[in-house]
Amino acid sequence: MKKKIAVLPGDGIGPEVTWQAIKALDAVGDRFDHYFEYCFADVGATAIDKTGSPLPDLTLEACMNADAVLFGAIGDPKYDNDPNAKVRPEQGLLALRKGLGLYANIRPVTTYSNLLHLSPLKENKVKDVDLVIFRELTGGIYFGEKGRAEDNSSAFDTCLYKREEIERITHLSFQHARQRRKKVTLVDKANVLENSRLWRHVVQELSTGYPDIELDYMFVDNAAMQLIQWPKQFDVVLTSNMFGDILSDEASVIAGSMGLLPSASIGLHTSMFEPIHGSYPQAAGSDIANPMAAILSAAMLLDSLELFEEAKVIRAAVTTLLEKGIGTPELSPRITYGTTQIGDTIAHMIAEPD
Amino acid sequence: MKKKIAVLPGDGIGPEVTWQAIKALDAVGDRFDHYFEYCFADVGATAIDKTGSPLPDLTLEACMNADAVLFGAIGDPKYDNDPNAKVRPEQGLLALRKGLGLYANIRPVTTYSNLLHLSPLKENKVKDVDLVIFRELTGGIYFGEKGRAEDNSSAFDTCLYKREEIERITHLSFQHARQRRKKVTLVDKANVLENSRLWRHVVQELSTGYPDIELDYMFVDNAAMQLIQWPKQFDVVLTSNMFGDILSDEASVIAGSMGLLPSASIGLHTSMFEPIHGSYPQAAGSDIANPMAAILSAAMLLDSLELFEEAKVIRAAVTTLLEKGIGTPELSPRITYGTTQIGDTIAHMIAEPD
Ligand SMILES: [Mg+2]
Ligand SMILES: [Mg+2]
Secondary structure: OOEEEEEEOOOOOOHHHHHHHHHHHHEEEEHHEEEEEEEEEEOHHHHHHHHHOOHHOOOHHHHOOEEEEEEOOOHHHHOOOOOOOOOHHHHHHHHHHHHEEEEEEEEEOOHHHHHHHHOEEEEEHHHHEEEEEEEEOOOOOOOOOOEEEEOOOEEEEEEEEEHHHHHHHHHHHHHHOOOOEEEEEEEEEEOOOHHHHHHHHHHHHHHHOOOEEEEEEEEHHHHHHHHOHHHHHHHHHHHHHHHHHHHHHHHHOOOOOOHHHHEEEEEOOOEEEHHHHHHHHHHHOOOOOOOHHHHHHHHHHHHHHHHHHHHHHHHHHHHHHHHHEHHHHOOOEEOOOOOOHHHHHHHHHOOOOO | OEEEOOOOOOOOOOOHHHHHHHHHHHHHHHHOOOOOEEOOOOOOOHHHHHOOOOHHHHHHHHHOOOOEEEEEEEOOOHHHOOOOOOOOHHHHHHHHHHHHHHEEEEEEEEOOOHHHHHEEEOHHHHHHEEEEEEEEEOOOOOOOOOEEOOOOOOEEEEEEEHHHHHHHHHHHHHHHOOOOOOOEEEEEOOOOOHHHHHHHHHHHHHHHHOOOEEEEEHHHHHHHHHHHOOOHOOEEEEEEEHHHHHHHHHHHHHHOOHHHHEEEEEOOOOOOOEOOOOOOOOHHOOOOOHHHHHHHHHHHHHOOOOHHHHHHHHHHHHHHHHOOEEEEEHOOOOEEEHHHHHHHHHHHHHHHOO
């Protein structure tokens, strides 16, 4: 199989972790006889420096022509510290979301038995946690009509949802649940919010098409508690944009390290895959950044191309490495490897299974 | 000092825990030479059974005439299981909020050194946590204009804030911070929401009147993470209605037991004090419910009457009891006491300090 992948390494540690993900993809290609053609393109601060734009036209074009987008990280302190900067690296990500029609952000939270000590939760709470959050990405209060009175006497934001926006992510989440433990939890605030009631209405209606999937409902305030008290109960969590923002960030810390968490953003056009961690510029070039989140993002990319077996092989390699006590410094591992060494080892494990 | 207290025991375990709080108040009265006059009134399912209304006029009148309201809990399964019930116990609470103009919900989260094992967080994370959340209670998206298209093609909710709504709770939280570690964290989503920007504008403006208080800002998604990763950093958290709903529930579980957490709702007219736990009808009448949250709510009530020393004495008695390993069954204590025995012991400790 031949696939085109647009690679947007971005800023800070983005390039070095993305490079390790490419090694993993190439190893998969060798072993399973696929050919991945990469088209590298600039985004973020790197792109501003070269072209003045955080998302040059050529980059968007490369993404539109690709089967999938592998994304690194974005952000540079020289723009954060300049409140007058008219162009910001982060605008590149927003422009990409819009350009590719990214409508669902998918964030799995998996735990590894010998990293449980890194979690702020007690080990018996996090052991065997394996959940995934589906966050709607185009609608809701972040994009609704908003305004402020000139005299600052009041301000408002509108949370609007259209049926289609709810439908497409609902189908996606139910289909995904079929490959997992077959349970979807819709998180909303239907006891108070009208848009939540529409979510319940639409999700319940569509759920009749998935009789093999169990559907339950949870209010967002309760979900914020349950994620800490009993995270194991969750399989697929389906929710709106803002609730997903809050809950996926909350859920990300229970795994103990951001360096292990991948994500996917599903697009109407092309989908994008990226680690949830930032560009972490202080660590750039020091060969200490954990590339596992980027490598696991490549596994999600393979899933999206329906290369499920190939994705599994990547995940198994990461798990094996962690079980051997190998990791980058932030995991306080038994055996410390650098960024490159992790990437090389995983590529080797994929290419030459013993 | 003579004070009138309206007592609304409510449903389930409400009456039995409220009764222990009254014992504590009476012991305070004896020791400090105050006289608390109680006016008992019905609310919730109990009130529906007697009068047909979850908040009878006489009850609201009693609250309006009192210096403070001591509230138990509300809710009965016979109404939960009847979707056609026109009147629900919970409506009593909403009617009270409106009648008394309750505009700020205050929820302290305190931890006790020998109950750290009950928390889902690791002990080093929760040890010495001492924070309080100020949640705005009258505005925001829960009360804004909302609607749904007849064909269910879309639905919306509006999040509106007026300057006055932000001002009054801001003053309250800054004044409260003066009695604590002098730090206020405003939690919002000012990078996206216009009403959050108004919050920042107003809070920053008012903060100049409190030069002794440190003010910082945090986005709500980050706050949801920080509450788990490093809850000790928080002193006073100030936030809007919905964010407060989510974060105060999230924060409530880190203490390890709901049975220990009191709350205050500050009113334009009269203020109300209640445990955060529910009516827990399965436990009613079994003398196993933990009355400490109700007793600590009475301490918050005394604070509101500026009887600070008296409030301290109640809190010290609860702490001493817990340090001795004494508690109700859900705490798995070294020495198990029943509801009444806890109340009697605390009253005794208040009245006759050794
Ligand atoms: Mg976020
Ligand atoms: Mg709540």
